[in-house]
Amino acid sequence: MLKVENANVYYGKIHALKDISLEVNEGEIVALIGANGAGKSTTLKTISGLLRSKTGSIVLFDENISHTEAHKLVSKGMAHVPEGRRIFLQMTVLENLQMGAYTTKASEVDALIEDVFERFPRLKHRKNQIAGTLSGGEQQMLAMGRALMSKPKLLMLDEPSMGLAPILVKQIFDIIKELHAAGTTILLVEQNAEMALKVADRAYVLESGRIVLSGTGKELAQSDAIKKAYLGG
């Protein structure tokens, strides 16, 4: 479904991604883990077109999207929930969802909004509230709900559990599993390596801009190097 080959991304002189290659197959949950500054968010931004790789290629559904503008990728089935949620704080919950449906057929929007409200009932009660006044957990739900409005085939989540209480983290991971069960392919970036490796079919480990390990979620969860570095023992 998605194939990144040999990506090199720079911020000015900083070489943030070094020869990154990774693959996500239809129906998988793939996790991307690594320490702060490893290049996880940079990888997602490169895939979604916000950043450009100097080399290699990115292929989505057999189409080379290396030079496709970010906004055109939404209708090709890609949705990216960025780090820090990035919801529109001055717009209402409903307007945020409408923005998520910017490229969706108008006739489908109402049903999709109902779907999101069913999945996240707390948003329904707050639909006319300004998004900036939502709690952190509600904002994360809105960010995910907003991404679902484009009916993505590939959903990329950048640290969806960041800053949330354990009970909410569990809730978010339950939703990830539900979405996956419903047929959505997921590329998940997480600091919470333990949780991420548990749900992931496969995972990649990033270290200073390079992929240093990859394998199934299980394999990595049991690898000594990973245990030491990310699982606290």
Add this chain to the structure above:
Amino acid sequence: MSLITQLIDGLSLGSVYAVIALGYTMVYGIAKMLNFAHGDVIMVGGYICYEIMVSAGMPSILGILAAMVVCTVLGITIERFAYKPLRKAGSLAVLITAIGVSYFLQNAAMLIFGSETKTFTSVVPSFALAIKDLSISGLTLVTIVVSVVIMIALTLFIKKSKIGKAMRAVSEDKDAAELMGINVNSTISVTFAIGSALAAIAGVLLCSTSKGIMPTTGSMPGIKAFTAAVFGGIGSIPGAMVGGLLLGVIETLSKAYISYELTDAIVFAILIVVLLVRPTGLFGKKINEKV
């Protein structure tokens, strides 16, 4: 003249300032830049209307429409060629470019239309509305009505329409908007287009009131409207409207009752006081600096 007449004249001038200030504030909100060439787009609008209406003798409505079309194209062109390449550059570079575009437009107008003042005939047929001993000129009335209609229409457009919502999304977070499938570049173009079309209308109304046009016609109203936008809180749509109206009224009353010569000084003194008390202007939101 009575106080009421002065107030009405002030509202008329202020509503034109408000329409121009909307252009400044919308562009600032979405592109985070001060488009100092905005005032000169007003002047171009005035000249286009002049050429169609006075030189070619065609109906004034055609002059207004032509001015709007030309200014819309001009606004999009300026953004595309002067500002877009600088989207990631520092704000100082953009500011200097905007000032450069402003001089470019003034000099181009001087070359094409000459530097002398030309007599502009009002686009509104002369009539007056008399209520008791109060007489309001048709132009004043039309100016207020047109401006109010523009303000209401624009507010509804930004609040309710799909493009209007996209404009708000882009002004909040360009990357997030892009991830929603919003074409940020074309949304910015639309913003310049709307602001410039409004500037054309403002230009025609201003020249009709002042009865003259020359290449620097747009400078002072541009600066005043910019002041109004800052006064109301730059980036805020209601702020631009209230700021514009207030500025027009203050300016007119001060000319009538305090001093004609000192008026501009008074207007700017008030601006300074407002900014000292409320640095973000009357309606300005606290700016969350994001890096």
